[in-house]
Amino acid sequence: MSKRPSPISATVDFDADGVQHGFLKLPISNDESAWGAVMIPVTVVKNGEGPSALLTGGNHGDEYEGITALLKLANTLKAEDVHGRVIIVPMMNVPAAKVGRRTSPMDGGNLNRSFPGNPDGTVTEQIADYFTRYMVPLVDVVLDLHSGGRTLDIIPFAASHLLDDKDQQRQALEGAKAFGAPTAMMMFELDAARLFDTAVESQGKIFVATELGGGGTTTPERMEIAERGVRNFLIHYGLVDGELAGPSQPQVYVDMPDASCYVQSEHTGLLELTVTLGEMVEKGEVLARVYDMTRTGAMPVEYHAQRSGVLVARRFPSLVNMGDTIAVIAEVVDSLD
Numbered sequence: 454m455s456k457r458p459s460p461i462s463a464t465v466d467f468d469a470d471g472v473q474h475g476f477l478k479l480p481i482s483n484d485e486s487a488w489g490a491v492m493i494p495v496t497v498v499k500n501g502e503g504p505s506a507l508l509t510g511g512n513h514g515d516e517y518e519g520i521t522a523l524l525k526l527a528n529t530l531k532a533e534d535v536h537g538r539v540i541i542v543p544m545m546n547v548p549a550a551k552v553g554r555r556t557s558p559m560d561g562g563n564l565n566r567s568f569p570g571n572p573d574g575t576v577t578e579q580i581a582d583y584f585t586r587y588m589v590p591l592v593d594v595v596l597d598l599h600s601g602g603r604t605l606d607i608i609p610f611a612a613s614h615l616l617d618d619k620d621q622q623r624q625a626l627e628g629a630k631a632f633g634a635p636t637a638m639m640m641f642e643l644d645a646a647r648l649f650d651t652a653v654e655s656q657g658k659i660f661v662a663t664e665l666g667g668g669g670t671t672t673p674e675r676m677e678i679a680e681r682g683v684r685n686f687l688i689h690y691g692l693v694d695g696e697l698a699g700p701s702q703p704q705v706y707v708d709m710p711d712a713s714c715y716v717q718s719e720h721t722g723l724l725e726l727t728v729t730l731g732e733m734v735e736k737g738e739v740l741a742r743v744y745d746m747t748r749t750g751a752m753p754v755e756y757h758a759q760r761s762g763v764l765v766a767r768r769f770p771s772l773v774n775m776g777d778t779i780a781v782i783a784e785v786v787d788s789l790d
Contacts, residue, residue, distance in 0.1 A: 456572050456573075456582070456586070457572050457573065458572070459572050459579065459582055459586065459587060460479060460480055460572060461477050461478065461479045461579065461580070461583040461587075462477075462478050463476070463477050463495065464476045464477075465497045467497055467499075467538070467540065468499075469497075469499065470499050470532060471498075471499065471532050472496070472497070472498050472530070472532050473496065473497045473498075474494070474495075474496050474527070475494075475495055475496075475497075476492045476493060476494060477492075477493040477495050477542075478490045478492060478493075479491040479493070479580065479583075481559075481576065483559075491547055491548060491559075491576060491580075492547065493542065493544065493545065493580070494527075494542070494543060494547075495540065495541065495542050496527035496530075496540070496541040497538065497539075498530045498532055498538070498541070499532065499537070499538040499539075500532045500533060500534075500537070500538075501536070501537070502537065503535075503536040503537025503538070503691065503692065504536070504537045504538075504594065504690055504691050505537055505538040505539075505540070505591060505592040505593050506537075506538070506539050506540065506593065506594045506595070506596065506687065506690060506692055507540045507542070507589065507591070507592040507594075507595045507596070508526070508539065508540065508542070508595075508596050508598070508683065508686075509523075509542045509543075509545050509584075509595065509596070509597045509598065509649075510522065510523045510542070510543045510544060510545070510598045511542075511543055511544030511545050511546055511550045512545045512546060512564050512565045512599060512649060513546065513549065513555045513556075513599065513602050514544070514546050514547075514548070514549025514550035514551070514552065514553060514554050514555060514556075514557075515549070515550075515553050515554055515602040515603045516555075516598075516599055516600040516602045516667070517600070517669070517670065517671050518598065518600045518665040518666050518671050518675050518676060518679045519543075519597075519598025519599060519600065519663070519665065519679060520543050520544055520550060520598075521671055521676060521679070522598065522676065522680050522683055523541050523542070524543045525680065526541055526680075526683055527541045527543060534693055534694075535693060536691060536692055536693070536694075537691070537692050538591075538592075538692075539687065540591065540592065542588075545564060545580065545584065545649075546564040546577070546580065548576065549564070553603075553669065555602050555603070556577075557576060557577050559575075559576045559577070560575040562575050562577025562578065563577070564577050564580060564581060564649075565647075565648055565649055566647045567580075567581040568581045568584075568585055568647050568648060568651065568652040569581065569582065569586075569652050570582030570583070570584070570585050570652075581649075581652075584649065584652070585652045589652065589653050589656055590656065593690070594628065594658065594659040594660075594661070594690050595653045595658055595659065595660045595661070596628075596632075596661050596662075596663075596683065597649055597650070597653075597660070597661070597662050597663070598663050598665065598679065598683075599662060599663055599664050599665070600663075600664055600665040600666045600667045600675075601664065601666065601667020601668065601766065601769065602667055602669060603667075603668065603669035603769065603770070604667075604768060604769055604777075605667045605766055605768060605769055605778070606666065606667040606668050606730055606766065606767055606769045607664040607665070607666060607667050607730075607765060607766040607767075607781075608635065608636055608664075608730055608731050608765050608766070609634045609636065609663070609664070609665045609675055610634050610635070610636035610637060610663065610664055610707070610765070611628075611629040611630070611633075611634045611661055611662070611663045611682060612629055612637070612638040612639070612661070612662050612663065612664070613625035613626045613628070613629045613639060613640070613660070613661060613662075614639070614640055614642070614645075614650065614654065614660075615639065618657070621657060621659065623790075624659045625654075625659050625660055625661055626639070626789055626790070627689070628659060628661040628689055628690065629661050629662075630704065630789075631685050631686065631697055632663065632682040632685050633678075633682050633685045633697060633698060633699045633700055633704070634663065634665070634678055634682055634704075635678070635702065635704065635705060636704065636706075636707055636765070637704055637705075637706055637707075637789060638706075638707045638708070638709065638765070638783060638789075639707075639708045639709065640662070640709050641709035641710060641711060641712065641714060643712060643715060659690075661686065663679075663682065664766070665678060665682075667769060669769075678700075681698050685697050685698060705763075706785070706786050706787065706788060706789050707762070707763060707765060707783035707785055707786065708784045708786045708789065709781075709783045710784065713759045714759075714760065714762075714781055714782050714783055715778055715780075715781055716740060716741070716756055716758070716759065716778065716779055716780040716781070717776060717779065718743060718756070718774065718775055718776065718777045718778075718779050719754075719775055720743045720745075720775060721743075721773065721774045721775050722743045722744050722745050722746050722753075722754075722772075722773060723743065723746050723771055723772065723773070724741060724742075724743055724768060724770075724771050724772070724773040724779060725741060725742045725744065725753070725771075726767055726779070726780070727739050727741060727742065728740050728741075728767075728780070729764070730764055730766075730767050731765075732763070732764050733761075733762070733764075733785075734761065734763070734782060735758065736758055736759065736760050736761045737757050737758060738758045739755050739756070739757055740756050740757060740758050740764075740779070740780045741755070741756045741779050741780060742755050742756070743756070743773060743779075756780070758780075758782055759782070760782055760784070761782075761784070762782040762784045763782065763783055763785055764780060764782055765781050765782065765783045766780065766781035767779065767780050767781075768780070
């Protein structure tokens with residue numbers, strides 16, 4: 454069934470040369486603004502013919518590494534430095550970013566679980582639909598910058614996915630490596646069907662994702678990785694000139710083959726992690742303990758590694774509920790090819 458045109462309109466001309474700063478405008482009507490709009494900032498930098506890239510951050514509103522890096526890039530990238538077109542959207546989910554939340558305060562929607570979207574749906578679904586049907590078809594490659602937000606801390610990595618189209622998979626993997634984070638990953642997603650990743654990949658486009666830290670903050674070290682990686686991505690795909698800049702240590706390759714990489718809590722209580730982020734662990738090793746906060750004298754529940762590997766992500770808050778991911782372990786491999 455065909456869908457109606459998106460209610461979102463752009464104040465920029467995606468085909469015009471030069472640098473444009475504008476908005477993707479989604480009409481809304483609520484108690485605060487009867488005839489209002491969600492205003493999603495967008496920058497287009499175009500210089501003649503060439504490849505086209507979409508750079509996105511703020512898919513989740515509490516992941517600040519990508520938002521900050523893309524705001525800085527939008528302020529500095531010049532048309533004469535570009536071969537083709539770079540579209541920069543620092544905050545896909547503006548309502549969530551404004552309040553520092555993973556999900557939108559307008560409808561509770563998780564944008565990265567709302568694709569391909571719906572032009573007749575909630576605000577979040579309408580944003581997802583616009584990116585799926587209007588933004589992605591404009592470009593050849595997509596870089597979506599994520600981190601752990603308030604509830605996770607994650608070692609900085611760039612990632613691609615296993616795909617049926619092996620040439621598409623190869624090109625994405627090359628981009629993930631070229632990003633130049635300390636780690637490059639072949640990532641297994643627990644819920645891939647409604648991700649932005651899948652909406653892009655299903656259109657045959659090259660998609661690279663990142664996780665660049667977390668805790669609902671940024672650090673100078675992780676910002677350096679983010680900014681260097683964005684520039685590397687543009688260099689690798691031929692949008693700007695320059696030499697790729699890698700990490701200070703040899704890049705580590707890791708693979709997430711299946712869901713056993715994720716350790717999720719079956720209890721509610723106080724979390725004690727026994728392994729440091731980035732540390733190697735052995736199968737069966739104690740990763741964490743969860744303490745009952747309703748009484749003393751109760752022994753904690755221990756959680757053990759289901760596989761050997763490196764701890765690539767951990768829960769950030771010490772309070773944990775049933776179902777929360779408390780640790781993620783990935784295999785260190787010699788090659789991802």
